[in-house]
Amino acid sequence: MSHPTATSPAPWKPTFESHLEKVGGAGAEFTLATVSAKGxxxxxxxxxxGFWATLPPNEHNELPKNPSIYGSDCPTFTTDARMVKTYDIFATGKGKGDLAQSRSGSGGGGPVEAVFWVKETMTQWRIRGKCWLVAAEDVEGGEEAQNSGTVTVKAEVGRYMRVKEGSNHAEKEKDWSWKLEVENYFENLSPMMRGTFKNPPPGQPLREGKDDSAGEGLGQKAGHLSDEPLARKNFRVCIITPEQVEAVDLTDPANCIRQVWTLAEEAGGPGGPQPSESLGEWNLVQTWP
Ligand SMILES: Cc1cc2nc3c(=O)[nH]c(=O)nc-3n(C[C@H](O)[C@H](O)[C@H](O)COP(=O)(O)O)c2cc1C
Structure with a gap:
């Protein structure tokens, strides 16, 4: 499979990352757009x-960590499998997942756009690509335990994971666990935030009540993901595999430009508008804002 940004970060990533640092780094707010099954x-x-495979340290986190051997250009967030975005991302992926599949485990692949307005640098970033959801429950285990969604997610996201330079890193790849990474994402949340994955079903009318026997309720805390069956069922790490990135810098009205980087076709991307300047696996076009 083609390998986007096999050896070095995407050309837009250092600037994007430095802008995010100004609005809290991991913790920055953004707007996520999805498309429903009805369009x-x-x-x-x-x-x-944070970016996939480089989860930042966190005071709440008591778990062992994966070896620090990968880098990626993939922004991540977390969500609840019962929310609309999860179904949107499954329904519009190649596999056209149904509602039950979207709630049952890893998969997805539908198109998303993530928009970050960084006022501090007067720059709007729009990250377009596919979104993949990872569940702790099915992402590892024997081949039989893995559904086709899991295999696809690992292959598609794996393309974007580059082994960092350094001795023995390739050897350590077998020690890197997807499940442990998902558990660490959960552990990075505050106990109160972890507890929200035991909320009654998001979006379900109040009059339908909640499942007390399953432990559903508002305002709960939660511990480690491995000790929390209900939260484990609902918790997802969402990984955006970027294919086109736009930055518009509005600092100087007389000098605004919009930069559009598109992943080249040879790297498995859409190629984007031409003519363009080739920057490794990405094609850059500068446009009027
Ligand atoms: C400041 C803020 C941060 C939020 N962060 C997330 C998040 O990281 N993941 C998430 O799924 N929902 C988050 N939400 C809630 C969503 O905006 C939304 O209400 C919820 O996910 C249900 O959306 P959906 O049914 O369209 O999926 C956040 C809301 C606010 C106001």
Whole structure:
């Protein structure tokens, strides 16, 4: 499979990352747009949780960590499998997942756009690509335990994971666990935030009540993901595999430009508008804002 940004970060990433640092880094708010099965737009606020495979340290986190051997250009966030965005991302993926599949485990692949307005640098970033959802429950285990969604997610996201330079890193790849990474994402949340994955079903009318026997309730805390069956069922790490990135810098009205980077066809991307300047696996076009 083609390998986007096999050896070095995407050309837009260092600037994007430095802008995010100005608005809290992991913790920055952004707007996530998805498309429904009926072709309608849905947008909502989410929180950036770092780039995949480089989860930032966190005071709440007591778990062992994966070896620090990968880098990626993939923004991540977390969500609840019972929310509309999860179904949107499954329904519009290649596999056209149904509602039951979207709630049962890893998969997805539908198109998303993530929009970050960084006022501090007067720059709007729009990250377009596919979104993949990872569940702790099915992402590892024997080949039989893995559904086709899991295999696809690992292959598609794996393309974007580059082994960092350094001795023995290739050897350590077998020690890197997807499940442990998902558990660490959960552990990075505050106990109160972890507890929200035991909320009654998001969007379900109040009059339908809640499942007390399953432990559903508002305002709960939660511990480790491995000790929380209900939260484990609902918790997802969402990974955006970027294919086109736009930045518009509005600092100087007389000098605004819009930069559009598109992943080249040879790297498995859409190629984008031409002519363009080739920057490794990405094609850059500068446009009027
Ligand atoms: C500041 C803020 C941060 C939020 N962060 C997230 C997030 O990281 N993930 C998430 O799924 N929902 C987050 N939400 C809630 C969503 O905006 C939305 O209400 C919820 O996910 C249900 O959306 P959906 O049914 O369209 O999926 C956040 C809301 C606010 C106001």
């Amino acid at each position: 309608l737009p849905h947008a909502r606020t989410c929180i950036f949780r």
